[in-house]
Amino acid sequence: MLEDGKVDLNDAGADTNDNFPDGAYSPTDGDFIGLAAGASPPLVIGSVAARMWRDTDQSIADDTETALVMSDELYDAGHLWDPANLSRLTAQVKGFYVFGASVEWDTNTTGIRRISIRKDGSLMLARHRGTAHNTLEQAIATGVFMEAGAYVQALVYQNSGGARDIISAQGSPILWGARLF
Numbered sequence: 001m002l003e004d005g006k007v008d009l010n011d012a013g014a015d016t017n018d019n020f021p022d023g024a025y026s027p028t029d030g031d032f033i034g035l036a037a038g039a040s041p042p043l044v045i046g047s048v049a050a051r052m053w054r055d056t057d058q059s060i061a062d063d064t065e066t067a068l069v070m071s072d073e074l075y076d077a078g079h080l081w082d083p084a085n086l087s088r089l090t091a092q093v094k095g096f097y098v099f100g101a102s103v104e105w106d107t108n109t110t111g112i113r114r115i116s117i118r119k120d121g122s123l124m125l126a127r128h129r130g131t132a133h134n135t136l137e138q139a140i141a142t143g144v145f146m147e148a149g150a151y152v153q154a155l156v157y158q159n160s161g162g163a164r165d166i167i168s169a170q171g172s173p174i175l176w177g178a179r180l181f
Contacts, residue, residue, distance in 0.1 A: 048078030048097075048179035050089060057106075057165040058173065060158055065116075068101065068154045068166065068173050080177050087153050089177040091146035096180045099125075100141035101154030104172035107134050111160040115140050119152050132160060137172070143180070152177065 052070035060066050067087035080089040091097060105113050115138045116127040126142035144152070154175050158164045166173050 048080065048093065048095075049177070050076040050078065050080035051174065051176040052076075052081050052089070053175075054166075054168055054173045057168050059163050059165055060156055061163050062161055063157075063159045065155050065157045068103070068156060068175060070173070070175055078179065085151070088151040089153075089175060090151040091148055091179070093179065094147045095145070096143060097146050097152075097177055098141060098143045098180060099152045099175075099177040100139065101176070102137070102139040102171055102174045103154075103156060104167045104169050105132070105136045105138075105158070106165040106167055108132055108160050108164055109134065111158055113138065113164075114157040116155045116157075117142050117152055118155055119144060119146075120150055121153075125152070132158070 051074040052072065053074060054069065054071045056071065058066075058069060069086045070081070071086070073081055079092055082088065082090060089099060099117055101115060101117060103115055109132050111132050112129055113132055113136050114127060114129045117125045117140060119125050125144055126140050128138055128140045130136050130138055140154075146152075154173075156166060
């Protein structure tokens with residue numbers, strides 16, 4: 001047990017409901033059990049979180065929705081990112097997650113630019129559309145309940161009439177996720 005009643009799940013003694021308010025949460029096997037009436041989920045230290053990035057520009061074809069492909073991880077506590085699937089973050093444990101992505105487009109003033117987050121290849125969770133101008137930066141985030149094995153991808157789209165690049169720069173492109181409970 002840490003200060004103020006917070007629990008470090010990396011601590012071997014943190015495997016019982018005794019550490020949580022109103023028996024609201026069980027870290028056994030990482031499963032979310034549910035909240036008792038009026039209970040709040042605890043702050044979990046040492047949880048699941050990942051942040052991926054790409055170290056080169058990515059070309060995006062005209063009028064084609066394209067998954068962002070990451071090249072490296074900044075951190076990956078919980079193995080959300082699998083280098084065999086460079087565009088995905090995959091839940092290893094069911095729970096409620098937040099996911100986000102950010103990109104910077106190359107300079108061009110024609111058409112629209114869009115970034116979105118998709119679950120399991122078909123369910124669109126969030127989308128942000130912008131009108132092209134000299135340099136457009138976009139960021140998006142959303143929350144979703146995930147079963148173990150479910151995955152998300154960040155997708156981009158543009159219709160400038162030719163290929164455009166997602167620029168590799170500080171904060172672009174980034175794909176991140178974290179399990180909240």
